[in-house]
Each structure stands twice: as structure tokens, then as C-alpha cells.
Amino acid sequence: MPFKPALVIVDVQEDFCPPNGLLAVQGGRDIVPLVNELLGRPFLLKIATKDFHPQDHISFASNHEAPNNKPFESSVIIKNPLNPSETQETRLWPDHCVQGTKGSELLPELDIKQVHKIVEKGQDKRVEMYSAFADPFTNPCVSKSELAKLLHDAGVTDVFVAGLAADYCVRYTALDAAKEGFKTRVIGEATRAVDPSAMDEVLKEYEQAGVTVIGKDDESLTL
Numbered sequence: 001m002p003f004k005p006a007l008v009i010v011d012v013q014e015d016f017c018p019p020n021g022l023l024a025v026q027g028g029r030d031i032v033p034l035v036n037e038l039l040g041r042p043f044l045l046k047i048a049t050k051d052f053h054p055q056d057h058i059s060f061a062s063n064h065e066a067p068n069n070k071p072f073e074s075s076v077i078i079k080n081p082l083n084p085s086e087t088q089e090t091r092l093w094p095d096h097c098v099q100g101t102k103g104s105e106l107l108p109e110l111d112i113k114q115v116h117k118i119v120e121k122g123q124d125k126r127v128e129m130y131s132a133f134a135d136p137f138t139n140p141c142v143s144k145s146e147l148a149k150l151l152h153d154a155g156v157t158d159v160f161v162a163g164l165a166a167d168y169c170v171r172y173t174a175l176d177a178a179k180e181g182f183k184t185r186v187i188g189e190a191t192r193a194v195d196p197s198a199m200d201e202v203l204k205e206y207e208q209a210g211v212t213v214i215g216k217d218d219e220s221l222t223l
């Protein structure tokens with residue numbers, strides 16, 4: 001069996017990190033030394049993703065009417081713009097990672113010269129897109145990134161995922177990587193969650209999908 005590993009670093013951006021992030025995840029910045037250490041290893045392909053929204057994005061509470069527009073609290077039902085019978089309930093957030101803002105930038109301390117490719121996601125204002133592969137609609141999917149093609153074209157077999165946030169974009173990126181047929185592992189210490197109490201549920205989903213959470217010293221990371 002060939003082993004062709006890729007590293008996908010999810011959304012290590014200013015808006016997801018203290019001290020100034022608009023949607024700061026506790027400890028978000030603390031993962032960078034480990035992420036940089038991982039980026040120094042000889043993965044076949046190293047990709048960084050960016051959440052990259054227009055100002056009128058559907059996930060921003062500011063784009064919805066009161067009273068159901070409280071960031072972190074409210075959720076709304078959104079319709080598939082290509083098929084209104086398909087719906088998704090989605091949580092509302094503070095404005096974040098708006099294209100062209102400082103908050104949308106990757107952390108400057110990230111060792112970006114080791115990254116082969118940056119993949120942007122969340123540009124379609126009509127849909128939420130936590131996964132770096134695609135939005136959650138399936139019938140049909142509305143917005144798809146180039147990530148699956150990049151990985152498949154390079155002959156990648158194994159995907160290692162790290163970044164922010166463990167319970168949102170890392171979670172759905174890892175689940176989609178498994179759906180794409182890659183053996184998928186999440187490097188636990190190289191992630192942080194918006195809501196750490198959600199991780200029990202996330203781990204159940206990983207188990208069902210065949211995704212494993214590994215430690216940074218796991219033998220699969222001996223490249």
C-alpha cells in the first residue's frame with residue numbers, strides 16, 4: 001500500500017484567534033508552534049485553507065433581522081439556492097474573515113513558505129461552508145473548492161488535518177476528506193474548539209466515519 005500523506009491546515013486566521021479576532025477561539029494562537037513543526041515535515045502536499053467571506057454572507061448575524069440574529073446563539077434555516085426543498089439549519093456568527101480585512105489573514109507567525117497551496121472557501125454568500133471541500137447541501141451541492149481535485153491529482157492517500165476550529169471547520173473538513181476516500185486523521189493537539197463540550201459528539205461522528213484523532217507523536221506522523 002502506498003502512503004502519500006497530505007497536511008491540511010484549516011483556517012489559522014486572525015479572526016479565529018486572540019487577542020483581536022472577531023470569532024476568537026480560546027488558545028487558537030497556541031497551535032502555531034506545533035503547526036509549524038508539522039509544516040516542516042515532508043508531506044507530499046501541504047495546504048492551508050482560509051475562511052473568506054463577502055460582507056453580506058449568510059452566516060453573519062448582522063445580515064439577519066432581529067430578534068433571531070444573535071451571534072453565537074441564533075440559528076436560521078437556509079434553503080439550497082438551487083433547490084428550495086433542501087434546507088439546512090445553520091448557526092449565526094459575528095462578522096468574520098471578511099475578504100480584504102486584517103481578520104481574514106493567515107497568522108503572520110505561520111510558516112507559510114512551507115505551504116504549497118492556499119485554498120479559499122466560504123465565498124458564496126448564499127451558503128455556509130465549514131468544510132474546505134464543499135458546502136453541506138447535496139442535492140445539488142452549491143459551492144465546491146479545488147481541494148478534492150488537488151489531493152486526488154497528487155495521488156494523496158492519507159490526509160492529516162489541523163487548525164481551527166475543531167468543532168466546525170476542522171470537523172467538517174475531516175469528515176469530507178474521509179468521504180473523498182482518504183484515510184483521515186486529525187492531530188488533536190494542533191486544534192482548538194469554539195465549544196470544547198461539543199467534542200464528545202464530534203468524536204462519535206469521527207468514529208462512524210473512520211476518522212481518527214491522533215497525538216502529535218503518533219507513528220503515522222513519522223515521515
Ligand code: VGL
Pocket residue numbers: 011016023051093130164165166167168169170
Ligand atoms: C469557522 C465558524 C464560522 C471555522 C468558520 O473555521 O471553524 N467557524 N466560520
Ligand code: ZN
Pocket residue numbers: 051053059096097122
Ligand atoms: Zn465562517
